[in-house]
Amino acid sequence: MESEIFNSIYKGTKNFTQHDVHRANATGFSTPADEYMERGIDLNEQLIKNKPATFFFRMNGDSMEGAGIFSGDVLIVDRSITNVNGKVIVAVLNGEMLVRRLDKTFNKIRLVPETAKLAIIDVDPFSDFSVWGVVTYVVHEP
Numbered sequence: 001m002e003s004e005i006f007n008s009i010y011k012g013t014k015n016f017t018q019h020d021v022h023r024a025n026a027t028g029f030s031t032p033a034d035e036y037m038e039r040g041i042d043l044n045e046q047l048i049k050n051k052p053a054t055f056f057f058r059m060n061g062d063s064m065e066g067a068g069i070f071s072g073d074v075l076i077v078d079r080s081i082t083n084v085n086g087k088v089i090v091a092v093l094n095g096e097m098l099v100r101r102l103d104k105t106f107n108k109i110r111l112v113p114e115t116a117k118l119a120i121i122d123v124d125p126f127s128d129f130s131v132w133g134v135v136t137y138v139v140h141e142p
Contacts, residue, residue: 047137053080055133057090057099064088064099066114073140075099077133088135093121094128099135 048054057075067088069075077090085104090097091111100111100121109129111121123129 047076048078049136050078050080053133054078054136057133057135059099059138061099063113063115063118064101067101069099069114069135069138070140073138075135076137076139078136079133081134081136083131083134090132090135092128092130092132093123097132102131 044051055077057077059069059071059073059075061071069088075090081087083089083102083104085102087102088099089102090099091102092098093111098111098121100113103110103112103120109123111123113120
């Protein structure tokens with residue numbers, strides 16, 4: 001068994017839906033209930049718009065509790081989305097990754113936490129700063 005080729009409808013594109021999955025029918029007869037069966041929810045299909053540019057990031061800290069992001073939550077971060085004023089971003093400032101709200105004006109960039117415990121960070125123009133990605137969704141346990 002040197003190499004096996006598995007034939008599949010799914011070729012790794014976003015055009016694949018759960019309706020393309022064939023159901024096994026052990027008896028040979030379909031039931032009328034099969035036609036009314038609800039399809040499951042695929043969270044990848046619902047939450048990820050650009051798969052190659054999307055990453056999962058676990059939040060560590062309480063800097064964004066006012067925005068509903070708590071320590072231990074999973075953030076879905078898309079690197080292909082343009083960072084605009086007011087978005088929650090994952091930034092790299094002098095080698096440290098931070099989750100903050102972006103406040104960008106004509107000549108100033110600020111990283112705003114959503115807690116009173118931390119101060120707003122004014123990004124120095126000569127510091128090593130980059131926006132790693134934009135937070136699109138937050139997943140946390142109830």
